[in-house]
Amino acid sequence: MLGYMPKTAVLLIDCPDRRGIVAAIANFLVREYDANILNADQHQDVELGLFFMRVEFSTENTACSEDQFRQVFASLAGEFRMNWRLIFATPPANVAVFVSHYLHCLADLLDRYQIGELNCNLSLIVSNHEGARALAGFHGVPFHYIPATAGNKAATEKQQLNLLAEHQIDLVVLARYMQVLSPSFVSVYPQQIINVHHSFLPAFTGAKPYHAAFARGVKLIGATSHYVTEVLDEGPIIEQDVTRISQNDQLPDLIQKGRDLERLVLSRAVRWHLGHRILSYANKTVIFA
Known part of the structure; x- marks a missing residue:
């Protein structure tokens, strides 16, 4: 859309640690929102078996909102037992x-x-x-x-x-x-x-x-x-x-x-x-x- 500014958002996740989480999240963001991943960082707590991740991404998909994201992300979040938050860059x-x-x-x-x-x-x-x-x-x-x-x-x-x-x-x-x-x-x-x-x-x-x-x-x-x-x-x-x-x-x-x-x-x-x-x-x- 002419003049449309891409949305920037941060996705914060914690869940039980297992293989495939990073790939699943990246594939989801690209598939659903054609997202450009600007920054990604992760941490594992080996003793407690927990995984943590922060992903900052931008998208030009105008449908991307917290409510819409919640609907399409629900299946993946349930599969990996994720707690998650999506925060858009604005408003401060x-x-x-x-x-x-x-x-x-x-x-x-x-x-x-x-x-x-x-x-x-x-x-x-x-x-x-x-x-x-x-x-x-x-x-x-x-x-x-x-x-x-x-x-x-x-x-x-x-x-x-x-x-x-x-x-x-x-x-x-x-x-x-x-x-x-x-x-x-x-x-x-x-x-x-x-x-x-x-x-x-x-x-x-x-x-x-x-x-x-x-x-x-x-x-x-x-x-x-x-x-x-x-x-x-x-x-x-x-x-x-x-x-x-x-x-x-x-x-x-x-x-x-x-x-x-x-x-x-x-x-x-x-x-x-x-x-x-x-x-x-x-x-x-x-x-x-």
Whole structure:
């Protein structure tokens, strides 16, 4: 069709491992949609006998939609016992960032968003402190101040969830949001809340991991990005990084070096999620290149 732009989509699959899966998927895409496979990556978990695959493809077949794909793919998916998702390149996801009074991760995400590194609509910033308002205003992102105390937690989360629903939010990013989300909040956004924790999990969980690491005399400190689950700091890990420290580093040095790591691991996790490069299973993740 003259002027028709090809559709680009990502197919994510996990299923029991067996021979012939890759060939079957490639043959299906070419046969049904005359697809051009732009990128394909796969992983096997030998211990659990599981297969994971990400296929990015383009097609000029105007009939290709999620509903139509589901109908024609059903037979093959059933044969290989596949769990699968099809995501089209557009529209970009709507993202909300939650933050408290530490602003370094928020500032980094806003800078990356400004230069086009994050393929999303950064729809709003939510905070239980006023400190991020000026930064949000500078970048032109709506800011919502919602105080949070132990006595108003249910009311606070209800207000937050209403706001997220109003803006049709697809991903919530906790950029050093120093509040624990309730299980009922997390259940609304399964595998759609990413947190950054200022330690190399599972070591040093809780509120002051740098203080604990300094007291323990560790030689490496780290930061971790992970999906949020009902259990605090126990969700599937997406990315981690570390840096070496020495006896010359004092607690402020650990905090400063740790903040650099936090920026990196959070931005990578958000970028990979937005690019549909993550599959989660058995409280672990597969990250596709």
